[in-house]
Amino acid sequence: MQFFIEFQIITIIVLVILVGIILPHFLPDIKGRRGEKRTNDVLSYLPSDEYTILYNVMLQTERGISQIDYIVVSLYGIFVIEVKNYQGWITGTERSNQWTQTIYKKKSHFMNPIYQNYGHMKAVQKLLNNQSVPIYPIVVFAGNAELKINIQKSRVVKLNYLVPTIKELSTTQVMSEYQMNNIVSLILNSNIDSDEARQRHIDEINQKKDAVRAGICPRCGGELVRRNGKYGEFIGCSNFPRCRYTHRKSNRNNKRGMLIWEFFQNRKLLF
DSSP states (O other): OOEEEEEEEHHHHHHHHHHHHHHHHHHHHHHHHHHHHHHHHTTTOOTTTTEEEEEEEEETTEEEEEEEEEEEEEEEEEEEEEEOOOEEEEEESSSSSSEEEEEEEEEEEEOOOHHHHHHHHHHHHHHHHOOSEEEEEEEEESSSSEEEEEOOOSSEEEEGGGGHHHHHHHHSSOOOHHHHHHHHHHHHHHHHHHHHHHHHHHHHHHHHHHHHOOOOOOTTTOEEEEEETTTEEEEETTTTOOOOEEEEEOOOTTTTOOOOOOTEEEEEEEO
């Protein structure tokens, strides 16, 4: 009887440890899917005869693959949407390289999503061969976040304001339904939908992170060195100014390690 009780206790301890190890790896995906579902539900309110919603589009560019959360092609223009499923306080400015998420006094940093979505917008422009079609980048926070950001021109909204923002910009019809369908077909035909290609994209991101952890610049192969800047300590490439790769370390209390941000001087960051 005592052996059986001890066996149960050991089993429970092992399960708790396994959950603690495995859950952090799947938690971002779970949160991401929740944000995606909420965004899908909100966008479904747009009339289908005027708007076509494309989800998780991956376009090949000169710099690699640009992964775009949503492209909404409409009679009124094209909306390129970057979705962030974050909670807590979100602070940042239009021109800052990174924004900050604060949850119970614990801070973490992430790439300015305006810059990130700018790269996505440029990828769509390139695909359309600079056709005279207005493209509107929108950053959406789908989680329970409180936005404390200083924004002048860019469109950064909570999820419940996404459709009103799209409607506000849909004042003038700029293309026919035939033209809209042609653009949709062009994007779908250019979309990288093979599992192998998408996995390669994920592998490339992970390889960059591994290189940084090893002190190697993922862009040029140079040595990464510590530097001090206006916003504190950061790590940059020793081949500066020929290579302008930089990243910042995450909060020291973050047990999951280092978060990577890549800041391109021309703001054409592609993920």
